[in-house]
Amino acid sequence: MVGGGQLARMSAAPAAALGIDFRVLATSRFESAAQVVADVALGAHDDEHAVLEFADGCDVVTFDHEHVPPPILEKLEARGIAVRPGPHALINAQDKAVMRRTLEGAGAPVPAWRVVESVGAAEEFAEVVGYPFILKTSRGGYDGKGVWRIEDREQLAAVMTGELPPGGQWLAEEAVPFVQELSAQVARSPSGQSVAYPVVRTVQSNGICSEVVAPAPGLDPERAVAAQRIALQIAGSLNVTGMLAVEMFDTGEDLLVNELAMRPHNSGHWSIEGAVTSQFENHLRAVLDLPLGSPRLRAPAAVMMNILGGDVGDLYSAYRHVFARDPGLKVHLYGKEVRPGRKVGHVTAVGDDLEELTMRARHAADYFMGVIDE
């Protein structure tokens, strides 16, 4: 797996359970996954030599992020190493403008969008969809970075004076008036077997995912199936292998696709304890072209809350209180240095009563973040 973040770290447990030799390419020994994986190669994901050397001896290469440049992926394939997902699929998770074009071509429902090369072009788009609208960089964004809600011309002009990441473009989108945000995750193997996870609700605060509820509460069963169908269709038509997360807007009437992630995703962390087979295990099974595990919930509901870096530097100091208070709760810390707003861990509660699960998960997350102290 290229990338030493928390997704690689959480993939290490099922790799160990399944007896799979798991090698990670990390930039430092101190990265989240490098702390816990025995076989670590050090190097950058965009350093061709480092990636080729790391992949030497691997049957399959997969990713904990989508940033490996396509030419390097093609080199890997030319050497007979299976790259999953492949470069043609992955480009859609690297560039939101490419993704919008592909999705439209595949007949998936998307918000109104346009690549805008100038403030003038963005203003023209705003005349069609109105203010506020959404402006994004097509590349390099994450956790709400690279996404702006544009209220007026002045703000638009100010944002567009900013620099674009290499290869990036400005992407304007209508501001979708959603009632909730959903994520539909599927696993797909090279043989074409696919499984769909229960559709979940995601809640973002300041553009960053804070909470995930499985299954999405109050979602009409027919709309949930429609969301799963959209995700399965995208996985098939883009020939995705491994996990695919399709982030969607539920407008109350329609489903619109926001973006794609072709790897385990924050919206599936609940599945470690909440599903028969976690997203991390199914990602491994899928990229190895093994039969997939059941994605079914083990209980009526699961609630996951992210722990974001706050005032408390030493997260471990919260363990005594959190564990003593709630022996049923599960905690994951990623071994990352605590910085404000950074995802440093998550908690999951699995059970019957959604309100109770939400309270328990919120208490623990707030305690870790120093929002409450009892």
Ligand SMILES: Nc1ncnc2c1ncn2[C@@H]1O[C@H](COP(=O)(O)OP(=O)(O)OP(=O)(O)O)[C@@H](O)[C@H]1O
């Ligand atoms: N067209 C839109 N209309 C309304 N809200 C939007 C739109 N696009 C993005 N958002 C809001 O901004 C959030 C972040 O946008 P997006 O998912 O495109 O960015 P990101 O930073 O790449 O996210 P991620 O952390 O999932 O990679 C969305 O979850 C949603 O809340």
Ligand SMILES: [Mg+2]
């Ligand atoms: Mg997103």
